[in-house]
Amino acid sequence: MTFVDDCRERSKAVWNAYRHHPWIEALADGTLRPEQFVFFQTDDGAHVAEFNRTIALGIAKAPVGHPWAKAAANVLANMSTVDELGEKQSLIEDLGFPAVMGHDRWSTSPAREGYVNHLVRTGLEGTFPHIAASLYPCSLFTEVIGSRFRGVRIPGPEPYRRWADMYTRRTRTEMCAAHAAVMEDAADAGGRAGRESLFRLYKRSLEHQVRVFDAAWALDGMWPGGGRTRAAEAIGLRPRPAPTGPGAR
Template identity: 25%
Template structure:
């Protein structure tokens, strides 16, 4: 769907990947059964997540091995800070949550665990480590959006679904998949799965996927 590397990691992470992309929170978005309070809880935490996600893409600029990789990371950072976060703020404002409320909200443990894991992957590893930790969010949301959009269910969360199923986001997903494939080929060669680094990178992808599950869990009523 989004490149050979993603397809391979997704297959190796089949069980947690399904749990992430078919989580009760996700299914509730699709059929409209998700409690509004859970959605608002998610929106607040997702704002904080996007702040750290932006920092991770800023880190990607310094970890990149080519000018093209630097340009891509810089463009992604710009889009996050000046487009996606602004869109998120507008969405929250419509729900009665202003940006000051979002910025000063308490960051929950599941959010801390996930975002700091991604940042640590970049600080302690290289560009591939960082991409492996970033990929589940970028590409998972794209996959979820497409699946829920295809179901054409009537739901109050249609705007969320349309955002991630939309042409703009799907283009980003394909570009990230191509970036990942190119970086893997550059560093690991034409047979990356035979590289001694492959299991470590695959494990990073699995770990980030499991942390995505925890992020969904965080929003649901206890």
């Protein structure tokens, strides 16, 4: 068993919660509502920007000429933040929603900001292999979405198909494989403590990934006090009424 296989086995419950999340299963069976799709895409804006920022930090920390750095540079060159946000904006426009894609963390859901902060903190504080381990679960969209829906007719609006196809691109699959290769090499060289630190970062990213799908599934786009996220605004989600009665604050 490889180290990456061992990580997947040890985190089987959260891996399955990610791979078979109700949001993804609804995409597969034709019951995903456009509002749930648009929420996820709009809430993903800051993640796109900060994922790429973390990749750039990884390039700075990687050994000169390392294959991971080449794959990462290809991601930044061929799928820039602006280009990917433009693709997502096109998806939501074609579904009849306002084009509100942005990339600042102040307008994300609580779940998404948690994921973004985890990645950037790892990028700033962690080693090059730590960065690869933390980014790997997001890159597994190539498996969870790309491979699963390759050549499959997705019921529902045409933008659903276009989005799934984004995760079949060679640049993405090469980046995913590069993350796994770095994790394997670091696990071989890092001893028990080193392997455990890689596993913790990998698992925490998986956990965050499930949380952001939870938010999109439940349309959970509010902050305490009624602050709306960009995703909530995109789908016209209104703040919940303030609680009243003896227990209200």
